[in-house]
Amino acid sequence: MQNGQHQSGQGQNGQGQEAVEFGPELETKVAEIISRYPKKKSAIMPALYMAQEHIGWLTDAAIEWVAEKVEESPAHVRSVATFYTMYYKKPVGQYHLQICRTLSCMLCGARDLTAYIKDRLTVDAQVITEDGLWSFEEVECLGSCGSAPMIQINDVFFENLSVESLGSLMDKIAKEKPDLRYSAKKETLGEGMPEAPRSQAWNAEMVKFNKS
Amino acid sequence: MKHHRILTANFHHDDQHKLSAYESRSGYQAIRKALKQEPANLTTEVKDSGLRGRGGAGFPTGVKWGFVPKDSGKPIYLLNNADESEPGTFKDRILMERDPHLCLEGMMIASWALGANWSCIYIRGEFSYPTVRMQEAVDEAYAKGYLGKNIFDSGFDLDIVVHRGAGAYICGEETGLIESLEGNKGQPRIKPPFPAVMGLYGCPTVVNNTETLAALPWIIDNGASAYRAIGTEKSPGTKLFSASGHINKPGVYEVDLGYSLLEFIENECGGVWKGRELKACIPGGSSVPVMPADKLKGVNLDYESLAEAGTMLGSGGFIVMDDTTDMVDACANLQHFYTHESCGQCTPCREGARWVESMVNRLHRGQGAPSDLLVLQNVTEQIGGHTICPFGDALIAPIQSFLMHYRGEFEEKLDISLDAQIGANNV
Numbered sequence: 109m110q111n112g113q114h115q116s117g118q119g120q121n122g123q124g125q126e127a128v129e130f131g132p133e134l135e136t137k138v139a140e141i142i143s144r145y146p147k148k149k150s151a152i153m154p155a156l157y158m159a160q161e162h163i164g165w166l167t168d169a170a171i172e173w174v175a176e177k178v179e180e181s182p183a184h185v186r187s188v189a190t191f192y193t194m195y196y197k198k199p200v201g202q203y204h205l206q207i208c209r210t211l212s213c214m215l216c217g218a219r220d221l222t223a224y225i226k227d228r229l230t231v232d233a234q235v236i237t238e239d240g241l242w243s244f245e246e247v248e249c250l251g252s253c254g255s256a257p258m259i260q261i262n263d264v265f266f267e268n269l270s271v272e273s274l275g276s277l278m279d280k281i282a283k284e285k286p287d288l289r290y291s292a293k294k295e296t297l298g299e300g301m302p303e304a305p306r307s308q309a310w311n312a313e314m315v316k317f318n319k320s
Numbered sequence: 321m322k323h324h325r326i327l328t329a330n331f332h333h334d335d336q337h338k339l340s341a342y343e344s345r346s347g348y349q350a351i352r353k354a355l356k357q358e359p360a361n362l363t364t365e366v367k368d369s370g371l372r373g374r375g376g377a378g379f380p381t382g383v384k385w386g387f388v389p390k391d392s393g394k395p396i397y398l399l400n401n402a403d404e405s406e407p408g409t410f411k412d413r414i415l416m417e418r419d420p421h422l423c424l425e426g427m428m429i430a431s432w433a434l435g436a437n438w439s440c441i442y443i444r445g446e447f448s449y450p451t452v453r454m455q456e457a458v459d460e461a462y463a464k465g466y467l468g469k470n471i472f473d474s475g476f477d478l479d480i481v482v483h484r485g486a487g488a489y490i491c492g493e494e495t496g497l498i499e500s501l502e503g504n505k506g507q508p509r510i511k512p513p514f515p516a517v518m519g520l521y522g523c524p525t526v527v528n529n530t531e532t533l534a535a536l537p538w539i540i541d542n543g544a545s546a547y548r549a550i551g552t553e554k555s556p557g558t559k560l561f562s563a564s565g566h567i568n569k570p571g572v573y574e575v576d577l578g579y580s581l582l583e584f585i586e587n588e589c590g591g592v593w594k595g596r597e598l599k600a601c602i603p604g605g606s607s608v609p610v611m612p613a614d615k616l617k618g619v620n621l622d623y624e625s626l627a628e629a630g631t632m633l634g635s636g637g638f639i640v641m642d643d644t645t646d647m648v649d650a651c652a653n654l655q656h657f658y659t660h661e662s663c664g665q666c667t668p669c670r671e672g673a674r675w676v677e678s679m680v681n682r683l684h685r686g687q688g689a690p691s692d693l694l695v696l697q698n699v700t701e702q703i704g705g706h707t708i709c710p711f712g713d714a715l716i717a718p719i720q721s722f723l724m725h726y727r728g729e730f731e732e733k734l735d736i737s738l739d740a741q742i743g744a745n746n747v
């Protein structure tokens with residue numbers, strides 16, 4: 109899939125369970141990852157991430173691929189996949205908005221962000237918009253409480269948001285379609301998105317304070 | 321007050337994440353020094369420093385290391401707990417982003433002290449950027465011969481793996497983390513046996529928090545007594561506080577333990593925002609009891625003072641609430657978190673969390689009966705101490721403490737006409 113973002117469920121005939129090619133690159137990469145661990149089974153989580161990034165969500169084929177690689181039963185791999193919220197058991201939008209709803213964000217206005225998103229997308233949580241572009245859910249504390257309120261889009265954090273800045277951020281994403289996946293990473297994760305500056309939660313003021 | 325900067329000393333350098341920059345600021349000196357010492361001496365040094373675990377429980381680090389049997393014939397593992405999911409906490413994230421090699425050097429020192437040849441940092445799945453940073457640091461360290469076979473030409477072999485979690489708070493609990501790393505659901509194990517004896521793959525395993533491990537290079541460089549000289553007698557050293565909520569300057573701050581809580585709010589946090597009054601604060605992450613403003617006078621940021629005041633230091637997730645905060649609303653928000661994150665193994669936790677949340681929600685909607693307050697108290701008492709892991713105790717901390725200190729706000733929302741008709745279907 110070219111520049112594959114989280115692929116939406118559109119055109120996949122509902123559950124989209126057709127056979128998938130993983131390709132030699134992923135095969136090599138997964139073998140390398142497995143070799144890092146004392147036991148193969150420990151590589152289930154990274155292997156699930158690889159399959160998920162490749163397909164967009166965890167289809168039966170993805171589960172079976174992982175099971176074969178780590179030499180465990182598909183049933184066990186599925187039990188792991190279903191325990192963790194970051195593994196998608198059904199398709200999500202190309203951009204999946206995860207709004208932090210927990211206390212610090214709530215205190216700083218997270219509810220307004222959720223209301224805005226609901227209003228703008230006019231779909232319920234976990235439902236993909238008709239154009240395949242968006243889906244959203246409310247999630248628990250993302251470890252960015254010092255830059256509340258904040259949301260995560262695919263794998264990138266966007267912090268210190270207001271309804272206005274979130275609105276223009278979404279406009280920009282819809283227009284430019286940046287790659288916000290983990291694998292797009294290295295120094296460039298979220299690059300070209302000045303809206304996602306690093307370490308917002310680190311307060312530059314602190315240095316001044318502690319020096320005085 | 322001027323605080324020591326042990327963990328954050330180089331946070332302001334934008335190139336600090338690069339190995340060369342780290343080394344130019346005397347990075348990787350402590351591990352070189354450590355590798356020339358007997359591992360047992362290092363454990364003694366860490367014991368003497370008085371360093372206590374920064375993951376929440378505050379257990380003395382050197383003492384924990386001492387529980388690892390030296391003659392089991394099995395491999396020993398060191399796990400760096402960077403699952404950081406306690407609401408209000410974001411210090412480990414910033415440590416990994418700003419100074420990843422410091423985190424690595426801490427792991428190297430601990431691995432040598434424990435005799436671990438394989439170590440792993442378990443980072444919560446949502447922390448993509450810190451994971452990238454740590455992986456790059458690991459790659460650089462391998463390229464330089466600082467990881468792998470014969471590190472720093474010492475004859476010691478050490479592999480470090482960066483492992484990404486996938487969105488489960490409970491994987492921060494050490495046995496949940498171990499289960500998860502073994503490739504299972506992250507459901508905690510019954511203790512004992514403790515991980516130090518039987519952990520990853522049934523082998524002796526030490527789980528330490530990222531911040532705990534990051535303090536090691538300084539301790540080795542400067543000595544145990546220098547560390548002990550900072551902070552208080554029982555709570556030596558510095559601690560990172562993640563400040564958030566209704567304050568002017570949210571962020572991560574390193575302070576000497578024993579610092580006045582109210583001064584922290586006034587100075588570092590920049591005071592309560594919008595010129596409002598302080599109503600409450602949760603000083604150690606959502607799993608510790610809330611403290612009303614009028615009970616904060618004379619309270620200091622250290623393990624003992626906070627415990628005496630009726631709360632805990634926990635993870636140092638410092639959440640501030642101003643006088644406009646609806647405490648029933650805040651409580652309901654936190655109870656939802658616990659319902660969502662219960663791993664589901666123990667009935668009191670799985671069912672209890674849901675009951676507590678729905679009762680608080682009902683109260684919040686103004687549909688609670690006066691007897692609900694009693695039922696709530698009762699239910700929480702049935703949960704505490706009756707579960708496999710301390711999550712059960714954590715989930716009742718908000719409701720019990722909010723009820724204790726803000727009972728009036730709960731009572732105001734009661735529908736007093738309801739008690740007469742209390743029946744089976746009132747939740």
Ligand SMILES: Cc1cc2nc3c(=O)[nH]c(=O)nc-3n(C[C@H](O)[C@H](O)[C@H](O)COP(=O)(O)O)c2cc1C
Nearest residue numbers: 373374375401403404405492493494528529532710
């Ligand atoms: C529900 C629960 C969640 C926890 N989450 C974390 C966490 O995110 N990070 C952490 O370091 N410790 C966490 N802990 C504490 C760990 O179990 C463990 O005590 C700690 O990692 C030990 O490291 P330390 O001694 O250096 O503090 C959690 C404990 C419980 C009961």
Ligand code: SF4
Nearest residue numbers: 663665666669707709
């Ligand atoms: S107390 Fe809760 S989180 Fe801990 S093991 Fe039991 S069900 Fe799981």
Ligand code: FES
Nearest residue numbers: 208213250252253
């Ligand atoms: S409460 Fe939103 S990031 Fe912690």
